[in-house]
Amino acid sequence: MGRVSDAKQRLMDAVLELIWSGSYGSTTIDNICEKAGVKKGSFYYFFDSKSELAAEAFEESWKTKRIELDSIFSPTVPPLERLNKYFDFGYKFQREIKAKHGRVLGCPQVTLGSEICTQEDALQKKIQGIMDQKRKYVESAIRDAHAAGEIHAPDAGAKARMLLAYYEGLLTQARIQNNVEVLREAHSGILTILGVKETAAA
Amino acid sequence: MGRVSDAKQRLMDAVLELIWSGSYGSTTIDNICEKAGVKKGSFYYFFDSKSELAAEAFEESWKTKRIELDSIFSPTVPPLERLNKYFDFGYKFQREIKAKHGRVLGCPQVTLGSEICTQEDALQKKIQGIMDQKRKYVESAIRDAHAAGEIHAPDAGAKARMLLAYYEGLLTQARIQNNVEVLREAHSGILTILGVKETAAA
DNA sequence: AATATAATAGACCAATTAGTCAACTACTAT
DNA sequence: ATAGTAGTTGACTAATTGGTCTATTATATT
Numbered sequence: 001m002g003r004v005s006d007a008k009q010r011l012m013d014a015v016l017e018l019i020w021s022g023s024y025g026s027t028t029i030d031n032i033c034e035k036a037g038v039k040k041g042s043f044y045y046f047f048d049s050k051s052e053l054a055a056e057a058f059e060e061s062w063k064t065k066r067i068e069l070d071s072i073f074s075p076t077v078p079p080l081e082r083l084n085k086y087f088d089f090g091y092k093f094q095r096e097i098k099a100k101h102g103r104v105l106g107c108p109q110v111t112l113g114s115e116i117c118t119q120e121d122a123l124q125k126k127i128q129g130i131m132d133q134k135r136k137y138v139e140s141a142i143r144d145a146h147a148a149g150e151i152h153a154p155d156a157g158a159k160a161r162m163l164l165a166y167y168e169g170l171l172t173q174a175r176i177q178n179n180v181e182v183l184r185e186a187h188s189g190i191l192t193i194l195g196v197k198e199t200a201a202a
Numbered sequence: 203m204g205r206v207s208d209a210k211q212r213l214m215d216a217v218l219e220l221i222w223s224g225s226y227g228s229t230t231i232d233n234i235c236e237k238a239g240v241k242k243g244s245f246y247y248f249f250d251s252k253s254e255l256a257a258e259a260f261e262e263s264w265k266t267k268r269i270e271l272d273s274i275f276s277p278t279v280p281p282l283e284r285l286n287k288y289f290d291f292g293y294k295f296q297r298e299i300k301a302k303h304g305r306v307l308g309c310p311q312v313t314l315g316s317e318i319c320t321q322e323d324a325l326q327k328k329i330q331g332i333m334d335q336k337r338k339y340v341e342s343a344i345r346d347a348h349a350a351g352e353i354h355a356p357d358a359g360a361k362a363r364m365l366l367a368y369y370e371g372l373l374t375q376a377r378i379q380n381n382v383e384v385l386r387e388a389h390s391g392i393l394t395i396l397g398v399k400e401t402a403a404a
Numbered sequence: 405a406a407t408a409t410a411a412t413a414g415a416c417c418a419a420t421t422a423g424t425c426a427a428c429t430a431c432t433a434t
Numbered sequence: 435a436t437a438g439t440a441g442t443t444g445a446c447t448a449a450t451t452g453g454t455c456t457a458t459t460a461t462a463t464t
Contacts, residue, residue, distance in 0.1 A: 001431070001432040001433055001434095001438070001439055001440075002430080002431060002432070002438080002439040002440025002441065003429070003430045003431050003432090003439080003440045003441040003442075004430085004431065004432090004440075004441080005440080005441055005442085007441075007442085021320060022320055022321055023225075023226075023227055023317045023318065023320075023321065024225075024227065025225055025226065025227015025228050025317070026227050026321060028420080028421065028422085029421080029422065029423085030420080030421070030422085038442090039442065039443055039444070040422085040423080040424095040443095040444085041424085041425080041441095041442065041443060041444070041445095042441070042442055042443080043423095044422095044423065044424080045440090045441065045442080046441090049422090049423095050422090103320050105320075106316070110316070110374060110378070111316050111317070113374075113378040114308070114312070114313050114316055114317070114374050114377055114378055115225045115227070115313070115316070115317045116225065117377060117378045117380065118223060118224055118225075118305050118307075118380075119224055119225065119228060124378065127378065128378060128379060131378075158387060161375075161384075161387065162368070162387065162391045162394070164371070165368055165371035165372045165374075165375055165391070166364070166367055166368040166371055167371070168371045168374065168375075169366070169367035169368055169369070169370045169371025169372075169374070170367045170371075172312060172315075172316050172367075172370065172371070172374065173363075173367055173370075175316055175319060176312070176315040176316055176319045176326065176329065176330060176333075177330060178319065178320075182363075185360060185363065185364065189364045189367070189395075192364070192394070192395060192397075193394060193395065195394075203407095203408070203409060203410075203461070203462040203463055203464095204408075204409040204410030204411070204460080204461060204462070204463095205409080205410045205411040205412075205459070205460045205461055205462090206410075206411080206460085206461065206462085207410080207411055207412080207460095209411075209412085230450080230451065230452085231451080231452065231453085232450080232451070232452085240412090241412065241413055241414065242413095242414085242452085242453080242454095243411090243412065243413060243414070243415095243454085243455085243456095244411065244412055244413080245453095246452095246453065246454075247410085247411065247412080248411090251452090251453095252452090
């Protein structure tokens, strides 16, 4: 009962875009409200602070992202193909973002995490939790590939950490340089890290 | 002639520490002045804005960092040893930082670059210039190692980009997780990327 | 010692910011 | 239809922010 509204959702959408396309620090509550078309009184009706909104928004956004990832990393798909599709998806996604925003924006979690980790404890934990989950997709694909004898990776966790450190490093470079083409090297880099023969899988 | 002072230097030191231990956005001119023990009137005597100060501070800091790197990457040192020393230095450095600040702070350039690249154009260019120079150290070591037949890396530039994407990805993870031990995997990761037999060089 | 000047001090302003509040509105369940 | 409730509004405060300006101080040179 009572009045209904999607203002909460609009606030979450707005904060994600503003943080991603700019930064956490440069995103003010007034900014968020304006972008969401919501008055400040309503902001404080739904949230206590910018960091609380950001945490909820990242959580909510992760929930929908998981659905995509569940599909990409479906165990019915051959493990190396899962990884290929994932990284290829990342490239195409960043290209879309560049076309839409005029900027390569990289990985929202890494960008935000790196900015706020020394200052916003709750938010940092939320981000880290999401990144831990994301790593599990990669880890299980690597484990399956190893089990299938397609790669040699007895420590799937370590290999997944390495692969993601590399890939997220690339995404960060792409963001800083505003250049998607940085990501074109991802494919051969990933093969190197996984120890796959390049000609065979390419 | 006229009055002498190290206030300009103190401002540059202060801004570097505040940005690194926190973020660009959370660092205010008042903060910087307080930390440097400099009044705001003096701030604006030396600099026009926070971003100008940051750009000069990063430039100045890079100049001294280069001296260290010139030593580590001296062509008199065997190429793979240069790389080993560089990454090993990074680990020890981050451990010192953690002991001193209670936090792992990662790479200042990547952290700042990722935060401000969509908003502060001059600063972004400055950061990118520094990162380009940094890559050249790694690139020449890789080229020398390839020439010596110690690794197979016909495209030294590509290998350097890959190595740094990985390493900076790791540093970012270490920062976000506030955990130096993340960097312990760097050594074996680097060997994998360089294609060196792990037992031979470890 | 006098002078020009590099640097400092700190009061000041205007704009922006986070956050509050009480009155109001629309909707839903009964 | 009406009562209770979920959501809205906008004006308000207090604090912080970036930025300016003028008077003052210290020092290196002559």
